[in-house]
Amino acid sequence: MPVAKGSTIDPARTRATILEAATAVLYERGLDGIGVAELCTRLGVSKETLYRHFGTKEGLVEAMLRQRSDRVTQWLAAAAEAAGDDPRDQLTAVFDALQRWYDDPVFRGCAMLNAAAQHHVETVRAITARHLRRYLDLLTGIAERAGAADPHLLARQLLMLVEGATVVAAHHDGAGAGEHARQAALTLLSAAS
């Protein structure tokens, strides 16, 4: 490791561990629902360490949102890819994956949307917008492969179903939300090609 300059106790791993644990706690409690002191206690880390790695609570929040967006996007894309080449199968796989998420007891809605609802900070809003854009790209690919007359319009409508299903699952009733959205998505896909 030529780039590993002066370092002991592997700070990179410390940072990764903090990020990992903070993701879960901040998702459960909300960004402003827990102070830095209690957060550090739950993370098993001192305030000085946290501030050296992230500079600011905002810095930690942004780093964790970025990582979470990366992971969720990759996770959804992988689910679609594993379903084969048929766009209908890919769409089904996406909504099935969402349903599995909704059924998770810790499910509390989309972390990016929740964050954007609290912090009016521009950086956070930008991360959320980028997150939706990534979803849209994934859905646009499916719509194009399906031969939709207007793939961008269809993708946008599918994005609304994805986000709408997540909202309904989080705030009204998660049972079957993924399946119901999937059914609607397939109807739109059929009608658009």
Next chain:
Amino acid sequence: MPVAKGSTIDPARTRATILEAATAVLYERGLDGIGVAELCTRLGVSKETLYRHFGTKEGLVEAMLRQRSDRVTQWLAAAAEAAGDDPRDQLTAVFDALQRWYDDPVFRGCAMLNAAAQHHVETVRAITARHLRRYLDLLTGIAERAGAADPHLLARQLLMLVEGATVVAAHHDGAGAGEHARQAALTLLSAAS
């Protein structure tokens, strides 16, 4: 006015005025984005008055969310009713009304969803759930009048489109979100009957 017991300066009107102004400010800044002191300044009211009428910041928040849910629901229902008896016209009217909302420069997404994303308080979450339920009732009526095979399923899918369009409009791009959602909704309506 027989019920007007002992009162001067019409406290009822004071309360209504506070609620009115607080709705706008809390929507713009976020529930935790403004303190009670600054809030009172913007409202042109003293802290003592605010606390006498609402007891707590939480009390104010809940009262304003309830009122907002009432109004928004009535506003959407009125838009649907004014469109006549055809379910397709009613659905169109709903999404057209939403689009007008998205185009408002102060639009910041659904206030109830934003609130539920920040406050994990059970009361707030209950108000949000009731709000979605009201939307669902409105859409169920339309789905039933349209003769849908499974009106409850269709209504749920339409609800996802409504909420999804609102999320996309707030966090990605509001231009045309209402129209695109309306188009998808009409497709689902046609396919379900």
Next chain:
DNA sequence: CCAAGGTCGAACCGATCGGTACGATCTGAG
């Protein structure tokens, strides 16, 4: 073995938070 630097824990900082207290002022019913 030694020095550099990551980490800890706790004390500490000023600012702000939600909420209370109080005297002064104003309003309107009797």
Next chain:
DNA sequence: CTCAGATCGTACCGATCGGTTCGACCTTGG
């Protein structure tokens, strides 16, 4: 006119906030 009560403005409270500092450990490259 009088007096109850609504309102104001301000000072104040304890708690908590995000963030800093420091001395003591501990780990590890040289």
